[in-house]
Amino acid sequence: MPGFELFDQREIDALADVINRKMVHRYSFNDSRGGIYRVEEFERAVADHVGARHCLAVSSGSASLYVAMKACGIGPGDEIITSPFTFIASIEAILECGAVPVLAEIDESLNLDPESVKPLINERTKAVMPVHMFGSAADMDAFGRLCADYGLALFEDSCQAMGATFRGRSAGTFGLWGTYSLDPYKIITVGEGGLIVTDDEELYRRMEYYHDHGHIHDKTIDRGAEGKHCLGFNFRMSELQGALGLVQLTKLEGALAALRGHKRAILEAVADLGLAYRVHADPEGDSATQIVFLLPDEASARRFQKASKEVGVGCGNLSDNTWHYARHWQTLRDGALYSRTRCPYDCPYVEAMPEYRPVEWPRTHAVLSRTAVYGLSIAMMEEQIGKIVKAIRAGTAAL
Ligand SMILES: Cc1ncc(COP(=O)(O)O)c(C=O)c1O
Known part of the structure; x- marks a missing residue:
């Protein structure tokens, strides 16, 4: 990437x-x-x-x-x-x-x-x-x-x-x-x-x-x-x-072409598995920095992840992603700011401050918890692509 x-x-x-x-x-x-x-x-x-x-x-x-x-x-x-x-x-x-x-x-x-x-x-x-x-x-x-x-x-x-x-x-x-x-x-x-x-x-x-x-x-x-x-x-x-x-x-354009080529090669190699992917509003425009599979439910996504790791290639479940998922952000819930005045947390102008509780995004959680994500890199070699394909096959066999 x-x-x-x-x-x-x-x-x-x-x-x-x-x-x-x-x-x-x-x-x-x-x-x-x-x-x-x-x-x-x-x-x-x-x-x-x-x-x-x-x-x-x-x-x-x-x-x-x-x-x-x-x-x-x-x-x-x-x-x-x-x-x-x-x-x-x-x-x-x-x-x-x-x-x-x-x-x-x-x-x-x-x-x-x-x-x-x-x-x-x-x-x-x-x-x-x-x-x-x-x-x-x-x-x-x-x-x-x-x-x-x-x-x-x-x-x-x-x-x-x-x-x-x-x-x-x-x-x-x-x-x-x-x-x-x-x-x-x-x-x-x-x-x-x-x-x-x-x-x-x-x-x-x-x-x-x-x-x-x-x-x-x-x-x-x-x-x-x-x-x-x-x-x-x-x-x-x-x-x-x-x-x-x-x-x-x-x-930039060379990097995009490489990433899109890697993604195409992987998806073509696993096309027979019938896996569902993340929906793209415009598939042509995806910059292909990641491939995200959408599995039937969280339990199968966890089995997929485990099997993928066992053959040597880890994949992520996005509900665990502390970088990108608000469910994990304790500092946001706490309003952990240093300043004496703390707009928007206790702020005279704010009528309704959300609590940002982990339970607040049920549909988001339902989607993220059934994902399996593989990151792609620009300079990936055929050998690495082959390993990812093998891992996806192993993951699918465990569903
Ligand atoms: C969606 C999104 N917004 C904002 C940023 C912030 O960018 P930077 O790390 O350059 O400050 C990032 C960085 O990863 C991001 O992914």
């Missing part, structure tokens, strides 16, 4: 170039940098690649969600409906804004179920945020309709889905904004980094100001003389990451 598998001399050269020029700040030093702005180049290349008007690079995928929400003015009293099956950063970004994450249910796509969102919408709801889990897009037709019908903003946590598409269009480009993570586990990586894409010029400006202390960037004057549009913070990407990102981006 991760882009670091593809690191080679080109990344080394790109980094060495930034270091040799001693130019690591994405802004500033306008007179002496010879017109070279790697982060800016990277932003333009990403926007063109995914088909968005604007892209802002930031310091992480978590920061991308936070900056985007702050620029939309999300704050105490607001509610955002999202998925209980995601990385906790999706939830933390909402909490950091002082707003309430309302967690609906997933369906067999492992993504947010639009039908489960509807009963949770009220006058405090500001946005719906599907998360394109494991690089497979949620049904963006359904979410587009839902948000239009209810007059809500559509946000996309596409942090796991760079390169994935829905009906030929990039995940992340359907909503008001979408985000990508470039952390070490992602299909392309710069070590740590994030990207926000949007077609909304005004919103892009607000994000750009906010992510750099409110600076109104102007290459014709000294950075210290720039005006400020708002109070903000520092979520800047450095030129080192920008240079790395430019190289990694050229490898």
Whole structure:
């Protein structure tokens, strides 16, 4: 899965170039940098690649969600409906804004179920945020309709889905904004980094100001003389990451082709077994970073998992996944924040704070507990593919 598998001399050269020029700040030093702005180049290349008007690079995928929400003015009293099956950063970004994450249910796509969102919408709801889990897009037709019908903003946590598409269009480009993570586990990586894409010029400006202390960037004057549009913070990407990102981006389509090829080879080799898979809203657009089987019930999924392990290849049951399943997040239930004021937990603006109890997502649990997931890597060899096929056969024999 991760882009670091593809690191080679080109990344080394790109980094060495930034270091040799001693130019690591994405802004500033306008007179002496010879017109070279790697982060800016990277932003333009990403926007063109995914088909968005604007892209802002930031310091992480978590920061991308936070900056985007702050620029939309999300704050105490607001509610955002999202998925209980995601990385906790999706939830933390909402909490950091002082707003309430309302967690609906997933369906067999492992993504947010639009039908489960509807009963949770009220006058405090500001946005719906599907998360394109494991690089497979949620049904963006359904979410587009839902948000239009209810007059809500559509946000996309596409942090796991760079390169994935829905009906030929990039995940992340359907909503008001979408985000990508470039952390070490992602299909392309710069070590740590994030990207926000949007077609909304005004919103892009607000994000750009906010992510750099409110600076109104102007290459014709000294950075210290720039005006400020708002109070903000520092979520800047450095030129080192920008240079790395430019190289990694050229490898994205190759990585996708490799992953999709591995997935196809595995599924073709086990086609005779008649196993059910995770539902893809658009199978063509899946970035194929994982293969998820949906077994008849939890007991059979556990038998499958055990048999797979016995022949030497472990697979996961997603209900055990502490990274991605809200059932396991004690800190969320406890409201374990350090700050003296604790919006949204005890907050005068919040009318209904969910308890986030493990029992709250019965349909999500029913789906996750009958999964068997295998992670794929870009540089997988035929031998590894053969081992996974053998393990799937062993798992199926134990059902
Ligand atoms: C769905 C989702 N959202 C947000 C993030 C946060 O990205 P980062 O690790 O770059 O902060 C991740 C990272 O794994 C993620 O999977």
